[in-house]
Amino acid sequence: MSEVVARLDGITKSFLGVPVLRGVDLELRAGEVHALMGENGAGKSTLLKVLAGVHRPDSGRILLGGNEVSFATPRDAQAAGIAIIHQELNLLPHRTVAENVFLGREPVRRGQVDRRAMVAETRRLLDWLGEDGIDPEAGVVRLPVAQRQVVEIVKALSADARVLAMDEPTAALADHEVELLYDLVARLRDRGMAILYVSHRMREVFDLSQRITVLKDGAFVTCSPTEELTSDQLVRHMVGRPLDALYPERPTEPGEVRISLRDAGNDRVRDLTFDVRAGEIVGLAGLQGSGRSAIARAIWGVEPFTAGVLERDGEPVRIPNPRTAVRKGIGYVTEDRKGEGLALRQSVRDNALLVRRAALRGQAARRASDLAALLKSVNVVAQGPHQEVRYLSGGNQQKVVLGKWLAVRPNVLIVDEPTRGIDVGAKQAVYQLLRDLAADGMAILMISSELPELIGMSDRILVMHEGAIAGALPAGASEEAVMGLATGHGIGEVA
Template identity: 65%
Template sequence: MLTMTGIGKSFLGVRVLGGVDLTASAGEVHAVVGENGAGKSTLMKILAGVHAPDEGTIEIDGRRVSFGHPLEAQRAGVAIIYQEFNLLPERSVAENVFLGREPVRRGLVDRAAMDAATAKLLSELGEDSFGPREPVKRLSVAQQQVVEIVKALSLEARIVVMDEPTAALAEHEVELLYRLVRRLQQRGIALLYISHRLREVFDLADRVTVLKDGALVATVQTAEVTSDALVRLMVGRDLGTYFPPRADPVADPVGETRLRVSGAGNDRLHDIDLELRAGEIVGVAGLQGSGRSELAKALFGAEPFTRGEMTPVRPRSVREGVAAGIGLVTEDRKAEGLALRQSVRDNALLAARAGGHRGGRDGIRELLERVRLRPPRQEQEVRFLSGGNQQKVVLAKWMTLAPKVLLFDEPTRGVDVGAKAAIHDLMRELAREGTAIMMISSELPELIGMSDRIVVLREGRVAGTLPAGPSEEAIMRLAAGEVVA
């Protein structure tokens, strides 16, 4: 169905793609993987008509095509579902699906026809949890993704690009996406699937194309490659195990208690008992809406506890949390963690300045090297960095304060495997140096691989605590309210 041959692209004299080939067949899921900056997004934007290639050809159904605008790609049957959705929250599902091409009857928008067409597409996808007239702002992230897929189907798309489709989904919502992908396959749609999560690649993809530094490394059958081999193709080296070894309780015993919470709560949390100790990584698991992010914000002082005890400090504001040596790596680094139009250096100094520290500027270069920012250009605006490098700047921001407690909310969401390994190594290093770490993650393998113990939340309460290395089943049973024997 799709053949891209010798695709090349440069921006301002910098070559970002060179001689890349890619094919996709009807009913196939073809994963495109690689580190951030490998050229995946640029290749997909060329297919979608956002960028014109400097060299190479594109054929659909054996006919050569050339797109000067995304609308031309849409008319040729190409749709791209970006990681950040393009939806209007105040409008209904049907209004979003047919935005700009509403059916008209007697000079007026035919809302009945629009609703009926949307309902039919929802039914074909097996989605019955919401209807065509539901305002998009009331939908979960997973449901909004369904709307994006329905929009693509309404355009009669035959080639669909999905860019990090599970990046914002909770673990239990990923199964919904899997079902949708299978239904699209059954309809004969060719799916190009970009993801940093290797488990999804092996669960869904028939083939995998690996890009590195803008060049094609290999295209392989998924069934014929191991995850370790795929990682080597992506990063050019053997990462060994995915997670650094846990602390040795004899050589590196857990230190003093840095935070203790007893019977604490607020509007969203109830009777929280929790202890964070120096040198320990405590994982926090739970389904979406369980109170994971709310717990981090309460400990930090952004949404403080209103009852119960928290010692030795109980911050009532972000400023008090920073002053007490508590840092929070937020779930949404772009909206809450960074000033995107400011430089790397200014972002790295944000926490120090907020905490009233005048020093730190001289050590920024060494700090950026420690977090493995490549290259460590202090004057570059953060918005131009890859997701992994942006996350490293957030880490550097908090490390200027040498925090006693560091809270991570989805620390590796949307970053490539190389950056993940660097962030995991740094977390373990900080723990060895005596930082108390709490890590929230929707990726169960990450929780299991990194945590010294795991606290499971359910409906704003602690459902249970598991020792290091539990099974995924044990975590999910607690998260779903089942008793673990």
């Protein structure tokens, strides 16, 4: 067994008397990826912040290489060799890679910043990581997100980090970038780094980690080698109950056609021909950039179709802007919940009523009791309708977004990555809600890059490849069939 680099021992932490961590133990070993799992609010971030010196634990010990340490500031933790890669990257976009790596610790020679030494050291570290494709003198603003992450990691390495904690590092990455990150993490591990990896994505955790620790409600649940856990067991540990039916049954017979495309296209997508019927959930699969979301944005009038026909309940229609889409009874839960879905400083109530007020002023006024019923139907947990949505968890925020659409009673709903960044319990609630809506006659077009979810939910799956539909698959298709079509080789089974 390899050397224990860092150990957390019985860490407790409360905020205003509310316990957030209740005696958590954690051991990080050199050359090992240790995954930290748990639902939102389980205490993962707080634990990370204790390790990073942001929060001081109320009790418990932090041991580095066998010696007890205590960090007064994040700088202390950094000096002791602990680096954190946050979800949001902390880089200055208009400076070069090397300048970012040495930000605040620039080597000085004769009173001047020694640029040559900075660049040379950055290049050495990039080479060591096998990322020699990145130019130390390139401006960060021109690098793709995945490479910016590499810069963050190099920054950590240059400060002689021995422990690297990564908080949902793949959240901001496109699919092909995720693969690159996997490689990078594996290389860091092989070079002896102790890595703490926080993620919601089951597959990543099983692919990457050697050991998994699960937290629930701030308490330590289990720690075991990854190979001894199945994903079902892991979910049970996280949720505290079996998730026997994560995806609800598909009972319904589809009804009439709600949305129909005939040879529709624009700059991003082409030759689209398909129907979505009342009561069915049609899945849209494809790699990032394949045109999945472009279809949604075209139907919805953000970037309208320029060719072909779009029919709504059998009538050809033109939808030049979102307002028209809303008025024609189409709802759209966008991929970017915070940027496009919610006004974060507004209350739960104001967000839930946003569409009604913005697009349908004067129509069908809803009373306060209706609002309460609406929020209940999507099962939002909040302190009250006046709480600002930015204080809600991701799952509850997503429920508010869904509620905002249900408030105008559309009969077509497009959902783009409906469970991104929300925990597994909330995911199940969203699945059930979507299925219930379909059972009530909603036509649902669902876009997701999580294949298990797409396959589990969809009645049919359309697979996009380079802007066109590469094929259609029936419910319960295999992941291999979907990926085959999505990547352009392998025809898969055709529905």
